[in-house]
Amino acid sequence: MNYNVRGENIEVTPALREYVEKKLSKLERYFDGTPNANVHVNLKVYNDKQQKIEVTIPMTQLVLRAEESNLDMYAAIDLVVDKLERQIRKHKTKVNRKFREQGSTRSFFTNGESKTAVQEPETESDDFELVRTKRFNLKPMDSEEAILQMNMLGHNFFVYTNASTNSTNVVYRRNDGKYGIIEPS
Structure with a gap:
């Protein structure tokens, strides 16, 4: 996975970038092999000290997207990873069940870019x-x-x-x- 981490009104420190990459790399366990996907992460800080993270992962036949807000950026990162994990599990279960019912053996979660x-x-x-x-x-x-x-x-x-x-x-x-x-x- 290729990570593109940007910050708005916040400097993306090496420690923050490393934390984001470490947490999001845990999503790789849900795929067959390491997905060749670009992960777009946007970190924002607002005037009222509210901090927000938006993550978009375009993949073949699927676009994973989640956003979370919190007063602590690290907590927001943890929350967005949890949300993405729930999305993946829910989608993988439903789609793979559909493919099994149709008799298809191909895996839904494959490498590539989303169209x-x-x-x-x-x-x-x-x-x-x-x-x-x-x-x-x-x-x-x-x-x-x-x-x-x-x-x-x-x-x-x-x-x-x-x-x-x-x-x-x-x-x-x-x-x-x-x-x-x-x-x-």
């Missing part, structure tokens, strides 16, 4: 300012896996290709906490 991302809504009207465009390959999956990916990314929607119909769908979180799917007619 899965969430697309921001685009508008073509002159009344709206377009500030970002994202392009990505849509991976065929079922709605359950799309909801899992959406929750791991911490977003309210996720664009994917429906594996059974081969059409582009959007899964989203409703205001009542349940989920909805938008399908083309």
Whole structure:
């Protein structure tokens, strides 16, 4: 794993960098072999002394992301690692169970970069300012896996290709906490 540790309003000391790398390297035990992934860590300190850590690990067919805030940076690091471990265990169990049921022997957790991302809504009207465009390959999956990916990314929607119909769908979180799917007619 390649670590990219940045600090905002904080100097990333060698001791802090070493602690982050040591804690995050414990996640490697959940993968078949050492994943060749770039780990993006952003450490922030706010005016009210609140300290925040954001970790993003893009991988093949999966993006792990977590953030935590605490008054102590080292405590925030411990909390974010715990959150990432829970995400990995939950996702690995569900996805590997799905692959076993389908008779596939390939492991979900493999080396590589992620090509899965969430697309921001685009508008073509002159009344709206377009500030970002994202392009990505849509991976065929079922709605359950799309909801899992959406929750791991911490977003309210996720664009994917429906594996059974081969059409582009959007899964989203409703205001009542349940989920909805938008399908083309």
